[in-house]
Amino acid sequence: xxxxxxxxLVGLLGLVLxxxxxxxxxxMIFTKTAEQSVVRDELFGTESVEWKExxxxxxxxxxxxxxxxxxxxxxxxYRVRRNS
Amino acid sequence: MISRIGFHRIATxxxxxxxxxxxxxxxxxxxxxxxxxQTFAVSDDVGVNQITFTSSAPLEEIHGTASGVxxxxxxxPQAPDSLSGSISVDVRSMRTGISKRDGHLMSxxxxxxxxxxxxxxxxxxxxxxxxxxxxxxQAPLKGSAVGDFTLxxxxxxxxxxxxxxxxxxxxxxxxxxxxxxxxIKASFQIALADFDVSGARGIVGxxxxxxxxxxxxxxxxxxxxx
Numbered sequence: 001x002x003x004x005x006x007x008x009l010v011g012l013l014g015l016v017l018x019x020x021x022x023x024x025x026x027x028m029i030f031t032k033t034a035e036q037s038v039v040r041d042e043l044f045g046t047e048s049v050e051w052k053e054x055x056x057x058x059x060x061x062x063x064x065x066x067x068x069x070x071x072x073x074x075x076x077x078y079r080v081r082r083n084s
Numbered sequence: 085m086i087s088r089i090g091f092h093r094i095a096t097x098x099x100x101x102x103x104x105x106x107x108x109x110x111x112x113x114x115x116x117x118x119x120x121x122q123t124f125a126v127s128d129d130v131g132v133n134q135i136t137f138t139s140s141a142p143l144e145e146i147h148g149t150a151s152g153v154x155x156x157x158x159x160x161p162q163a164p165d166s167l168s169g170s171i172s173v174d175v176r177s178m179r180t181g182i183s184k185r186d187g188h189l190m191s192x193x194x195x196x197x198x199x200x201x202x203x204x205x206x207x208x209x210x211x212x213x214x215x216x217x218x219x220x221x222q223a224p225l226k227g228s229a230v231g232d233f234t235l236x237x238x239x240x241x242x243x244x245x246x247x248x249x250x251x252x253x254x255x256x257x258x259x260x261x262x263x264x265x266x267x268i269k270a271s272f273q274i275a276l277a278d279f280d281v282s283g284a285r286g287i288v289g290x291x292x293x294x295x296x297x298x299x300x301x302x303x304x305x306x307x308x309x310x
Contacts, residue, residue, distance in 0.1 A: 034181045036147055041132055043256055044267065046301055048132045049149050051179065060184060 001083050008076025014069035022062040031058035121160035124304035126153055126171060129261035133302040135173055139293040146185075146292065150203075152177030153302045157207065157266070164225065167210040171302075173203045193284050200237050205244070207231040224249040229270070235279040246270040263305045270300040 026032070034051040041048065126133065133153045139146040152174025159167050175197040179186050190197035213227040229244045251257060251265040274296045276288060283292055 028182075030182045030184045032181055033183045034179065036149075036181060041130075043260065044130065044132065044251070044303075046132050046267070048134045048301065049136055049147075051149070051181065058182075 001080065004076045004079035004083065006076075008073050008080065011069045011072030011074070011076055015066055015073060018057075018062050018066050018069060022057045022059065025056040025058075028056065028058045029060065031061050032056035121158050121166070123307050124157045124159065124169075124266045125307040126155045126157070126302055126304045127261070128153065128303070129305070130265070130303045131260070134300075136299045137178075138297040140297075141289065141291050141293045144291040146180055148178055148180040148189075150174070150178040153300075155204075156307070157268070157304055159266075164213050164227070165210050167207060167227075167229070169207045171205045171207070171300075175201055175203060188284075194281060195236055200235075204234045205229075205231050206234070210246075211243075233274070235274065236281050238279040240278055242272070244270050244272045261303065261305065266304045266306075268300070268302055268304065270298075272298055274298055 033055065034053050035056075036049050037052055038047055039050050040046075128151075133151065135150040135153060137148050137150070139148075150173050153171065154174075155169060155171035157167065157169035157171075175195050176190060178189060178195075180189065189195055192198075207229050208231045210227040210229055213225060215225055224247045226245070226247050229246045231242070231244070232239050233242045233244075247269045249267040251267060253262070253264050257265060276283070276292070276294060276296065282288060288294060
């Protein structure tokens with residue numbers, strides 16, 4: 001019984017963390033892997049864009065990961081109710 | 085007493101010198117014989133050659149860059165309107181910050197990088213030339229570049245406003261690149277439909293703009309004289 005409650009809790013926590021990360025990263029559809037920054041070249045008076053590599057979670061990854069957590073949550077709740 | 089023909093010749097000579105002196109002064113900065121066209125090869129030794137593009141649509145705004153710029157430009161200071169050359173951009177050097185979207189951009193639905201790996205502009209001439217003022221060789225020259233723009237296998241004649249600045253080699257510039265440099269900047273718009281870029285159904289107009297704003301900036305260095 002406790003095991004299934006634990007699994008449900010893990011699913012719930014995972015779901016909250018995943019969606020929290022997705023929302024704080026800009027709630028984008030696609031995962032972003034680089035961000036632009038404008039750099040000024042003082043010698044030539046020109047501006048150019050540089051890319052800074054990084055990771056901002058998008059729905060394309062957050063969605064399937066959340067589905068896994070929902071699976072844990074759902075299965076845990078189902079087993080708890082069945083055993084009780 | 086000056087004959088009519090003699091007066092005409094003198095007047096022509098005076099007028100010609102008045103018009104060519106400013107261009108000649110600008111052209112003199114190229115350090116070449118003013119009657120020779122010179123080839124400038126596009127090089128990214130300076131590290132700022134870049135094309136930036138922006139797509140504005142109701143649901144999404146996309147900002148991207150392309151760094152694979154190459155080509156050459158031939159220029160005759162005595163006849164600046166005869167500016168010619170070719171600039172190419174490697175489609176696979178384009179990026180938008182989202183790897184998945186970059187993949188879509190290269191796909192058959194969009195730019196089809198496998199079949200059309202480069203975007204090119206074949207420069208034919210420069211119209212409407214004017215100097216932006218100032219003295220010396222660093223005063224930018226403005227004009228309208230007329231040429232053939234090829235994207236996605238489709239070629240269209242377009243006019244692109246450009247600005248060209250000649251930079252004489254100095255101890256400061258030599259730290260970044262050797263030789264005299266020619267800085268070219270351009271800004272223009274491209275309509276995707278004109279080049280048969282339709283994308284996935286329903287996206288153009290909603291998440292991708294129908295027209296793309298393009299800004300180009302690159303250096304070329306003197307590579308030879310004819």
